[in-house]
Amino acid sequence: MDYKNILLHVEAPVGTITVNRPDKLNALNAAVMAELSCALDEMDSNDAVRVVVLTGAGEKAFVAGADIGELAKMQPFSGRKDSSYGQEILFKIEQLGKPVVAAINGYALGGGCELALACDVRFASEKAKIGLPEVTLGIIPGYGGTQRLSRIVGKGRAMELVLSGDPVDAAEAYRIGLVNKVTPAADLMKTVREWAERLATRGPMALRLAKAAVQKSLEIDLRDGCELESSYFGMLAGTADMREGMTAFLEKRKPAYKGQ
Numbered sequence: 001m002d003y004k005n006i007l008l009h010v011e012a013p014v015g016t017i018t019v020n021r022p023d024k025l026n027a028l029n030a031a032v033m034a035e036l037s038c039a040l041d042e043m044d045s046n047d048a049v050r051v052v053v054l055t056g057a058g059e060k061a062f063v064a065g066a067d068i069g070e071l072a073k074m075q076p077f078s079g080r081k082d083s084s085y086g087q088e089i090l091f092k093i094e095q096l097g098k099p100v101v102a103a104i105n106g107y108a109l110g111g112g113c114e115l116a117l118a119c120d121v122r123f124a125s126e127k128a129k130i131g132l133p134e135v136t137l138g139i140i141p142g143y144g145g146t147q148r149l150s151r152i153v154g155k156g157r158a159m160e161l162v163l164s165g166d167p168v169d170a171a172e173a174y175r176i177g178l179v180n181k182v183t184p185a186a187d188l189m190k191t192v193r194e195w196a197e198r199l200a201t202r203g204p205m206a207l208r209l210a211k212a213a214v215q216k217s218l219e220i221d222l223r224d225g226c227e228l229e230s231s232y233f234g235m236l237a238g239t240a241d242m243r244e245g246m247t248a249f250l251e252k253r254k255p256a257y258k259g260q
């Protein structure tokens with residue numbers, strides 16, 4: 001695909017997707033969403049990429065939301081369709097067979113917050129402001145925000161954020177568990193890269209199934225979840241990665257995983 005609103009950078013083992021509309025604070029219009037969808041597929045199928053980082057271009061914003069110019073034109077049926085379409089793209093992040101880390105370098109509002117919520121882990125710069133201001137525009141979050149936020153920070157805090165529409169700063173986001181780590185702005189990408197590189201030393205097949213198992217944990221009951229865990233555990237026993245990981249330990253060397 002010929003990307004116009006997204007930058008794709010692969011520096012193995014990390015692949016970075018940057019939403020690149022800084023003059024509009026990286027707002028998600030239809031073109032960005034279509035490109036994001038393709039970029040996620042590309043990262044998923046590129047074996048050199050073990051961990052994906054998602055961030056926004058410029059100094060100010062991760063993503064300041066869905067494009068309000070486009071939202072303003074929606075009608076009931078098109079609104080429903082756009083919401084479902086966006087949700088499916090964010091599901092791709094959860095279903096991607098490798099970890100996805102959000103590097104929140106500034107405003108993560110509305111659809112930007114929802115994008116970060118769909119990522120597996122969120123690192124934020126001290127300058128980040130995160131929230132779901134949709135009610136201030138007379139709408140509600142439409143890319144899964146009402147559902148994922150409560151799963152991450154609990155129902156009470158999710159209600160507070162969704163009903164008020166007020167953003168939180170990075171320190172508060174960390175306090176309530178909305179982000180995993182906060183760094184000085186200048187250190188964000190370096191910190192994310194270092195962490196991603198650490199993940200990339202882990203068994204790729206194990207990462208894939210560990211992610212899938214944790215994803216399912218809040219959707220199914222404990223007994224079914226544990227059964228799924230046992231299946232994945234057993235599946236990994238048939239992989240070359242498992243043999244390599246255990247042999248490397250016994251031979252006192254670092255494992256060289258192939259993702260097989």
Ligand code: COA
Pocket residue numbers: 023024025027064065066067068069107109110111133134137
């Ligand atoms: N959709 C479309 N355009 C957006 C946008 C969005 N969600 N967020 C920012 N922009 C555009 C602005 O319209 C402006 O464009 P212009 O220069 O052509 O006028 C540009 O990005 C810069 O934004 P600006 O508002 O001038 O920056 P600011 O520093 O004064 O304020 C924000 C930053 C994030 C507080 C403010 O842009 C904002 O409130 N954005 C909307 C956030 C939102 O409600 N998101 C949820 C949508 S459902």
